[in-house]
Amino acid sequence: MSQFDDEIRLTTIGTGAYEGRVDPAWNIGANPNGGYLLTLALSALRQAAPEHPDPVSVTVHYLRPGVPGQPCRIDTQVLRTGRTLSTVRATLTQDGLPRLEVLAALGDLTDSTQATATIAPPAMPPPDQCPPRPGPEQGLDLSIVGRLEIRLHPDEVHAVAGGRAQVTGWIRFRDGRPPDTLAGVLFADTFPPSVFGQIGMAGWVPTVELTVHVRRRPAEGWMLGQFRTHDLTDGRLIEDGLLWDCAGNLIVQSRQLALVRQGGRKL
Secondary structure, three states: OOHHHHHOOOEEEEOOEEEEEOOHHHEEOOEEOHHHHHHHHHHHHHHHOOOOOEEEEEEEEEOOOOOOOOEEEEEEEEEEEOOOOEEEEEEEEEOOEEEEEEEEEEEOOOOOOOOOOOOOOOOOOOHHHOOEOOOHHHOOOOHHHHOEEEEEOOOOOOOOOOOOOEEEEEEEEOOOOOOOHHHHHHHOOOOOOOOHHHHOOOOEOOEEEEEEEEOOOOOOOOEEEEEEEEEEEOOEEEEEEEEEEOOOOEEEEEEEEEEOEEOOEEO
16 A cells, blocks of 8 residues: 555445545645645545546646644535446535535546557656656645655756746655556646746645546556646636656646635735
């Protein structure tokens, strides 16, 4: 059992209802990472629809921050189950308040076929030539780097160094857990915000809404991610992301709406 699997472990407490704990090891600053909270909800949905273990399309709305170190309750609903997909819904609650709402389509990607049209990965130095994600520059304590190893392109590791709102890097679990489709969803929301490459380290960039599409199961090894911010208006950004496995297969496409805040103020 990996640290990640242990820290998304749930107990069934009723029909479609599960209980777990939000582990502070996944914090960014004082708040749990949104990707980690989402995988807690997806862990419940996979139990609610066990015939379809892979998240294929996931949309999550974050209503308020999670509370680290505290129990959580996840209520699920199976809206429809078909031959290839189950459509499911989940609400993660802490202290009686909903923290996030998830609507997802789950499938089985065991026999994913070779893509006939795809996006090739960018040119990237190997992981041992890429520096780790720098925590102090962001002005936040990054507990999450104790769980994930993130190595960034040398030209993008420091804020504004690359001159554009982009971040590219390798990612894997520190304890050696091989990636799967659940990890693909997690990794889509664990890189430094790409907007830092344009405006500098802005502090906290909380996600409002995130949509992730998973294309296939990844090969074992590092995954490569590239994320770009295409629009920043009134403190709200739109970021697109791509993740490939070590064999160069496109695994994940994502888009999120997030807020940019510095010192509690919206930029």
